[in-house]
Amino acid sequence: MLIGTLVYGFVNSAILALVAMGFNLTFGISGVANFAYGAVYIFSGFFAWILLNSAGLPYIVCVIGAIVGAGILGILMYYTVILRVKGIALSEVMATFGLGLAIMELFRYFDFVGFRYTLPIFFDGSLSMGEVYIDYQRLIIALIAIALTTFLYFFTRYTKIGLAFRAIAQDERTALTFGIESDRIGALSMAFGSALAAVAAIVILPLGTIAVEGGYEVLINALAVCIVGGLGSTVGILVASVLIGYAQTFTANYLEPHWMILVSLIAIAVILTIKPSGLFGKQKELEERV
Amino acid sequence: MKGKSFRWFLLGVLVLCLTIPTAIFAAGKPIILGVPTSLGFLEGKEGLFCVKMAVDEINAAGGVNVAGKKRPFKVISIDARGAEPGVPVAEVIKAHKKLILENKANFIVFGSFRSECAIAAMDVVGQYKIPMILGTAMSPAMEKKVQTNYDKYKYTFRVCLNAVYLIKYLGGTMAYLNKQFGFDRVFIMNKDVAWARKTGDLMVKLVFDKMGWKVVGRQAYPAGSSDFSAALMKARAKKAQVILPIFDMPQSGILVKQWKSMRVPTLIAGFISPLAGPAAWNSFDKKIDGAINSIFEIGNVPVPKVPKSVEFFNKYKKRYGRPIEAGHSPAPSYEMVYILKEAIERAGTIDGDAVVAELEKTDRMGAIGRIRFNKGHQVIYGQDPNETAMGCMVQWRKPGKRVIVYPPNIAEAKIQLPPGLRPAK
Incomplete structure (x- = not known):
């Protein structure tokens, strides 16, 4: 039981980290709390499903299509809506939340309701570790979470765009004097954040079905991890994912699964009381931003 | 002649005037x-x-x-x-x-x-x-x-169907499993909402307690849950022979996929809404064979x-x-x-x-x-469609067919155990 809890706790942590990574990236760079994040996640799932089942494309093309599609959606959201309210935190939240609602309800309106909306798993079968069995898809989720974290680490340190991201995140005005255009980087951060949401959707959704209401759940999880870890901090995201992921799994295994949601909420409440900027956060005005 | 035609014309108009409103009125x-x-x-x-x-x-x-x-x-x-x-x-x-x-x-x-x-x-x-x-x-x-x-x-x-009748169908299936295979250890998993909680309570009180089954564990999952590994590990550890799921949320199909991938040696028999329709076979990667699912009312499944x-x-x-x-x-x-x-x-x-x-x-x-x-x-x-309305239990079989296994009056085949699970008697 304990080994099972540790294994599934790790997978749960990886899922939370994957889900929160895109939200955190966008906020860390452009300062925009993208409340349409859950909707982008669901959009990616449905978009991949449409490409696979309606257009009949090979699955790898659908995966790439969904990631690129989510990135384009992020750019469109930035230039059409976010740019107009940028810098006004409350308006940003309301605008992105409204956008998210619109996207999700559009899917509902166009009859994307039911149990047939699923994405294929990457590899069939499961691995046994003594009495504990775990399916390959969950292992892939954990591997992709690790790979993506490593990629982001190197990307933000050794590529031109990555360095520009960090420059804007550190000091927008100084970055401007170096010729880094903040709006372009803001749009790119939305694109990257959305693409990361798509990656999370592509690997996590094959575990179950794509449901519109799943978007809200993803947003809540992303918010919980980011608030606890500290908005904008990659290390914070990883630590918070592990803390919340294991706390949830231990709660489910040794108490009751219906207390799991309380874990995230209690973690948010405790962090906001003790250290409002999060465990590793540098955003001093967290309460105003979220 | 012209005057006569005109009179006929007027008469026609009159008839039309009378019939159109009548027709409209008759439409109600x-x-x-x-x-x-x-x-x-x-x-x-x-x-x-x-x-x-x-x-x-x-x-x-x-x-x-x-x-x-x-x-x-x-x-x-x-x-x-x-x-x-x-x-x-x-x-x-x-x-x-x-x-x-x-x-x-x-x-x-x-x-x-x-x-x-x-x-x-x-x-x-x-x-x-x-x-x-x-x-x-x-x-x-x-x-x-x-x-x-x-x-x-x-x-x-x-x-x-109401919860009481659902219990009768589920209870009948459990009685069959007990009689046919000697199963008497059950683990209950339900969605944390009124109807599912009540159904679980009534199953314990009216079926399992009366039939001498041992409820080895019970867990409630909130709406939107997508990882059921905790309950499945407990079911395995406590040597449950049957898992009774009671769920009506889209994510609950994951439970059956996890049951397969974690190779939990139990029979799943209960209600998982995503498993009720014919699309479930492909939606869940053809990994639901052996699962027994309640169809609350026939018509979802055509019954000859x-x-x-x-x-x-x-x-x-x-x-x-x-x-x-x-x-x-x-x-x-x-x-x-x-x-x-x-x-x-x-x-x-x-x-x-x-x-x-x-x-x-x-x-x-x-x-x-x-x-x-x-x-x-x-x-x-x-139990008899000539006397009452009907629900039924179906078992998923390869290659993606729903076979009615209960009640006996309309059953198409007997319940089969999934690979790895042996009768207790």
């Missing part, structure tokens, strides 16, 4: 059917489709004969979102009031999705004397209310011994281009419109009290079997 004022449901859920969506299908059929055949006048049905639906987590009961009640007061609904069909809402809505329809026929909410509390305060709550009826269920199943597929997926609500939603039509025609009026009196006399052979109401205004479900 529509009878409004208010549908306050949860369209974001498959049961809600397909239930509404079925209401519309029945309404279109009735209207195409001339409408409802109300004391000699043919009146069409008109459907006005509201997405009350009652099934969604976090939506307060008050919002659903508002939807009922809007339908009754603004849209002037003469009847409420299909009704609220969740029992919490449906039971609260009984007061609203009682206040305005508007008959309401339920199609998803399952709590037996509805019948208690009708029987304890008949004059106030007599306006509410239910065509779909109930020809109207086959007719209904095919009609739906032809009209909407795909088969019914929801295991709860579609056939009752279709039938309730016909039940209402017949009651109105017998009453000769759309007056609430008169229609209620006629609804109570319903005796109809339909897509779910024989339809009659008990004293609590619940359609009676049982």
